[in-house]
Amino acid sequence: MTNYFYRAFNLILQSDVICPTLEVVEPQKADVIIQQECLSHLQTDHQYHGHPGRLFFHIPGIATFDVRDGNTILIDLSDCEDMALAQVYLTGSALGSILHQRGLLVLHGNAIALNDEEAVIFVGQSGAGKSTTANAFMRAGFEILSDDVSAIEFDAQGQAWVMPAYPSIKLWLDAAERDYDINGLTPIAHRENKFYVKAEAKFCHGKRKVKAVYLLEAGLDFEATPLQGVKAFDELHQQVYRPYFVYLLGQQKQCFTDITRLAKSVEFSKLTRPLNHSHQALINLVTQAKLSGATT
Amino acid sequence: MILDKINLETRLKRRPDLVASNMDGETVMLDMESGQYFGMDAIGSVIWDKLQMPTSVADLCHALQAEFEVDAKTCEQDVSEFLQELVENGLLEVVE
Numbered sequence: 001m002t003n004y005f006y007r008a009f010n011l012i013l014q015s016d017v018i019c020p021t022l023e024v025v026e027p028q029k030a031d032v033i034i035q036q037e038c039l040s041h042l043q044t045d046h047q048y049h050g051h052p053g054r055l056f057f058h059i060p061g062i063a064t065f066d067v068r069d070g071n072t073i074l075i076d077l078s079d080c081e082d083m084a085l086a087q088v089y090l091t092g093s094a095l096g097s098i099l100h101q102r103g104l105l106v107l108h109g110n111a112i113a114l115n116d117e118e119a120v121i122f123v124g125q126s127g128a129g130k131s132t133t134a135n136a137f138m139r140a141g142f143e144i145l146s147d148d149v150s151a152i153e154f155d156a157q158g159q160a161w162v163m164p165a166y167p168s169i170k171l172w173l174d175a176a177e178r179d180y181d182i183n184g185l186t187p188i189a190h191r192e193n194k195f196y197v198k199a200e201a202k203f204c205h206g207k208r209k210v211k212a213v214y215l216l217e218a219g220l221d222f223e224a225t226p227l228q229g230v231k232a233f234d235e236l237h238q239q240v241y242r243p244y245f246v247y248l249l250g251q252q253k254q255c256f257t258d259i260t261r262l263a264k265s266v267e268f269s270k271l272t273r274p275l276n277h278s279h280q281a282l283i284n285l286v287t288q289a290k291l292s293g294a295t296t
Numbered sequence: 297m298i299l300d301k302i303n304l305e306t307r308l309k310r311r312p313d314l315v316a317s318n319m320d321g322e323t324v325m326l327d328m329e330s331g332q333y334f335g336m337d338a339i340g341s342v343i344w345d346k347l348q349m350p351t352s353v354a355d356l357c358h359a360l361q362a363e364f365e366v367d368a369k370t371c372e373q374d375v376s377e378f379l380q381e382l383v384e385n386g387l388l389e390v391v392e
Contacts, residue, residue: 229322230335237333247331253315256326256333260317 005030008091009099009151009163010207017075019087020186021168021196023203032071032098034090039064039076050248055097062086065094070101088188091166096149096241100249105152105258106241110134110169111145111162111208119162119208120286121150123239124216129275132175133216135197136279139179143204144169149241152210152262160210160262167203168196212267214286215239219272222281227270232263235270302353302380304372307391309350314387316344327386334387340378350391353379 006013006022013022014030039056042049042064048057056066063086064076073094080086099106109123110130122130134147146165153161173193176185185195215227215235227235237259240246246255262268273282302308316325323341325334336344346359356379357371364371382388 229320230324230337233317233319233324233333234335252326252331253328256315256324257317260319260324263319 001036003027006166008095008166009104009146011098017077017087017090019091021087021091022166023200032073034073034075034094036077037066037074038078039066039074040078042066042076043079048244048248050245052250053101055101055245055248057093059086059089063089065089065097067094067097067101070098070103073098084188092149093242097245099149099151100242100245100251103251103254104163105154105160105255105262107150107152107213107239108148108241109150109213109239110147111150111165111210112137113143113145113204113208114211114287117209118211119145119204120211121152121162121213122216123150123213123236128216128218129273130216131169131171133279133282134169135171135175135179137283138169138199138202140280140283141202142283143202144199145204145208147199152258153207154258154261158261158265160265161207162210163207164204167200168198171195171197210262210266212269212286213262215268215270217270217272218275220274221272222274222277223272224285225270225272227263227268232268233259236263236268302376302383302390304354304357304376305352307350307352308347308356308379308383308388309391310344310347311387311389325387330386334385343375343378347388 001016004015004018005025005027006015006019007025008022011031012028013032013034015034016036017034042056043058046060053069058064061079061081063080066074077086096106107123109121111119111121112134113119122133124130131147134144138144145162147169149165151163170188176182176195180197185197188194188196240255246252313328314325316323321338321341323336323344346356353376357375361368361371
């Protein structure tokens with residue numbers, strides 16, 4: 001069987017399933033093996049199951065996944081009716097499981113490189129405008145590290161770093177139409193009104209220090225409110241990607257510690273803005289607030 | 297389980313399987329057993345900090361009165377109420 005080699009979240013993946021959204025690399029020693037295997041014994045219900053070191057789940061009509069020890073994804077595609085959607089789950093939930101198992105803090109949000117050293121992360125509810133914000137930054141000349149999932153690791157000094165994910169962002173039809181020729185874009189499987197936009201040219205390949213985390217919210221006025229204390233913790237812990245994975249893996253303590261570390265070590269603010277607001281004001285605020293030397 | 301009301305002689309200690317973190321003077325904690333999160337404001341956090349070792353309600357109140365301008369009666373009443381709440385939420389336990 002053909003093996004494909006990819007890099008995602010600073011990990012080398014060796015996969016016998018093709019993943020068109022990931023960054024292709026030369027064959028080399030892999031951190032994570034993705035392999036097709038019969039998992040019919042795990043197709044019991046539609047729930048997510050797990051225990052320390054392991055998560056498994058069956059998405060009916062799509063795929064069954066068994067994710068182990070932060071280094072193996074077994075995938076059963078025997079009942080797959082939509083390969084594109086299986087790939088979405090593989091690069092989303094399954095890879096997200098790997099990141100949790102490897103002890104990274106995984107947030108539901110995207111990361112934008114401000115310069116050669118630092119990045120900011122945007123989190124927020126679905127529809128808060130995370131991906132359109134990423135797109136606006138990309139079009140303004142900034143490099144993106146990730147769309148949707150941001151994986152954070154702390155070094156020995158307690159500095160938070162965000163990993164480069166993969167070079168594509170997902171946009172809703174209306175946002176995609178504004179800036180791109182729709183005919184040239186790939187729809188995301190069943191969601192015909194959401195499209196992949198390739199970001200290869202503006203993809204940041206190296207990890208960056210987390211400078212700030214911004215919680216995006218729709219509102220009437222353009223406003224930035226610093227978040228602190230219990231409130232900061234409360235808002236940030238709601239941004240964890242697939243929190244039940246943390247629970248199933250029994251990693252609540254580490255997740256708790258990492259959230260408090262992140263909240264204490266970086267600027268964390270809520271950004272409220274009208275949804276039809278120009279992105280330029282937001283870009284200015286984020287890049288000029290306390291920063292200098294943003295890439296152009 | 298029915299919890300007795302605490303009084304000034306009651307000695308209290310933190311439950312062992314809690315992880316707590318001070319954030320800008322406030323405290324967040326995770327109950328490892330239930331997976332529940334709790335948050336405490338600045339005043340609650342001062343009280344929590346003084347409970348590192350098993351302490352009686354009376355000793356705790358004395359310490360607080362030395363630090364803050366509050367009369368004994370108000371202090372004892374407010375602190376007892378707060379501690380009762382912590383006991384009921386399983387964050388503190390009574391030392392027998």
